[in-house]
Amino acid sequence: xxxxxxxxxxxxxxxxxxxxxxxxxxxxxxxxxxxxxxxxxxxxxxxxxxxxxxxxxxxxxxxxxxxxxxxxxxxxxxxxxxxxxxxxxxxxxxxxxxxxxxxxxxxxxxxxxxxxxxxxxxxxxxxxxxxxxxxxxxxxxxxxxxxxxxxxxxxxxxxxxxxxxxxxxxxxxxxxxxxxxxxxxxxxxxxxxxxxxxxxxxxxxxxxxxxxxxxxxxxxxxxxxxxxxxxxxxxxxxxxxxxxxxxxxxxxxxxxxxxxxxxxxxxxxxxxxxxxxxxxxxxxxxxxxxxxxxxxxxxxxxxxxxxxxxxxxxxxxxxxxxxxxxxxxxxxxxxxxxxxxxxxxxxxxxxxxxxxxxxxxxxxxxxxxxxxxxxxxxxxxxxxxxxxxxxxxxxxxxxxxxxxx
RNA sequence: CGGGCUGUGGUAUAACGGUAUUACUCAUGGCUGGGGGUCAUGCAACCCGGGUUCAACUCCCGGCAGCCCGACCA
Numbered sequence: 001x002x003x004x005x006x007x008x009x010x011x012x013x014x015x016x017x018x019x020x021x022x023x024x025x026x027x028x029x030x031x032x033x034x035x036x037x038x039x040x041x042x043x044x045x046x047x048x049x050x051x052x053x054x055x056x057x058x059x060x061x062x063x064x065x066x067x068x069x070x071x072x073x074x075x076x077x078x079x080x081x082x083x084x085x086x087x088x089x090x091x092x093x094x095x096x097x098x099x100x101x102x103x104x105x106x107x108x109x110x111x112x113x114x115x116x117x118x119x120x121x122x123x124x125x126x127x128x129x130x131x132x133x134x135x136x137x138x139x140x141x142x143x144x145x146x147x148x149x150x151x152x153x154x155x156x157x158x159x160x161x162x163x164x165x166x167x168x169x170x171x172x173x174x175x176x177x178x179x180x181x182x183x184x185x186x187x188x189x190x191x192x193x194x195x196x197x198x199x200x201x202x203x204x205x206x207x208x209x210x211x212x213x214x215x216x217x218x219x220x221x222x223x224x225x226x227x228x229x230x231x232x233x234x235x236x237x238x239x240x241x242x243x244x245x246x247x248x249x250x251x252x253x254x255x256x257x258x259x260x261x262x263x264x265x266x267x268x269x270x271x272x273x274x275x276x277x278x279x280x281x282x283x284x285x286x287x288x289x290x291x292x293x294x295x296x297x298x299x300x301x302x303x304x305x306x307x308x309x310x311x312x313x314x315x316x317x318x319x320x321x322x323x324x325x326x327x328x329x330x331x332x333x334x335x336x337x338x339x340x341x342x343x344x345x346x347x348x349x350x351x352x353x354x355x356x357x358x359x360x361x362x363x364x365x366x367x368x369x370x371x372x373x374x375x376x377x378x379x380x381x382x383x384x385x386x387x388x389x390x391x392x393x394x395x396x397x398x399x400x401x402x403x404x405x
Numbered sequence: 406c407g408g409g410c411u412g413u414g415g416u417a418u419a420a421c422g423g424u425a426u427u428a429c430u431c432a433u434g435g436c437u438g439g440g441g442g443u444c445a446u447g448c449a450a451c452c453c454g455g456g457u458u459c460a461a462c463u464c465c466c467g468g469c470a471g472c473c474c475g476a477c478c479a
Contacts, residue, residue, distance in 0.1 A: 012441065016412095036470090037471065093478075110479065144406060152478080322438080352439090354441050355442095372439055382439095
């Protein structure tokens with residue numbers, strides 16, 4: 001798209017109410033807008049990143065047999081009472097509201113209960129299993145204190161998958177498969193080097209140990225000990241306090257074995273080949289999309305701004321037209337690139353070169369194509385890699401080939 | 406939820422018991438044109454309520470909001 005038409009604009013100064021790097025850069029670059037503490041809107045550039053992350057996750061979830069659904073934000077309290085999780089004393093971060101008739105209504109903070117309850121309508125035989133459902137859905141959690149920009153918020157988009165298996169072995173097999181899919185996701189969003197599968201305590205509703213995926217970052221709230229660098233394994237300090245050199249990290253995903261607690265609570269069971277009723281083994285698998293986006297910014301940005309990895313960047317190419325004379329050539333390059341299906345942010349604004357460079361570095365699109373007086377003479381385009389600053393001279397066709405590869 | 410700090414144009418800030426500074430943004434025009442350039446003109450603000458006072462953005466009380474530390478975090 002043409003940047004002259006983009007309604008957001010960049011800022012030189014950090015907002016005074018943000019301290020975290022992710023919120024400062026994302027706000028300055030025009031990706032997000034804060035509505036309330038811990039409540040952020042996503043602007044065109046930010047939404048593109050979220051959608052890219054969503055698509056990566058969707059591909060990996062589909063690859064392991066996930067079926068996408070979309071469940072509701074408004075939830076029936078009766079469902080939650082069955083597992084004793086409606087009471088504020090048990091789950092204290094509920095947002096709740098009431099119907100016009102005065103009845104209580106829950107506002108989604110997770111979906112174990114409604115998902116399990118819904119499936120009683122469809123699952124009753126061993127032939128119906130295994131089943132893996134997932135969704136991208138907004139969760140609301142009444143955190144006592146929102147903090148760290150988009151890392152810990154009260155309203156956020158989450159991918160939550162739920163697994164339903166016939167046997168514990170079948171469940172474990174899937175659990176490992178999903179762990180593998182998670183590592184692929186984190187690698188694709190550019191965090192592979194720094195992300196570890198981490199043994200953690202399960203929290204209030206799971207007695208078992210669970211697995212978290214932790215990305216090393218000074219902005220993190222957790223501390224992990226790396227147990228095997230080559231296998232990317234670690235253990236959370238909350239499980240095993242060794243002292244010594246823990247590393248700060250951000251929890252970018254988690255997977256939980258639930259056993260049969262939730263399915264049994266709703267009578268979600270199946271009949272095996274012999275007609276016997278059996279319990280279902282359940283698991284849950286979460287990734288917060290906003291937190292993942294914030295983590296990418298925390299880990300990969302530099303002093304000039306954000307550095308998006310290729311697969312999550314809002315555009316593939318940032319085309320900069322530096323002078324009035326270069327405009328015609330830049331227009332042609334823009335048309336050629338988009339006609340080949342390449343997503344281009346075209347800085348066609350009437351501004352000085354310095355400001356365009358600064359904006360491009362702040363916004364962080366991985367490839368910058370710069371058209372100024374140099375290009376008019378050589379007929380070659382200057383291609384600059386945002387991450388390294390390296391430049392090379394290429395023809396438009398070469399750029400297209402490079403991106404298609 | 407406990408403790409601390411802070412609320413001034415769209416953004417970031419200054420000063421003051423007598424209605425408000427500067428910069429950026431924005432608008433118009435000039436010079437400029439490869440790393441947020443420059444000159445001129447202009448638009449635009451004191452979180453809300455109460456109190457003290459001749460007079461409150463300023464002091465006091467209450468509220469609301471934001472940030473930080475801690476606790477919490479399926």
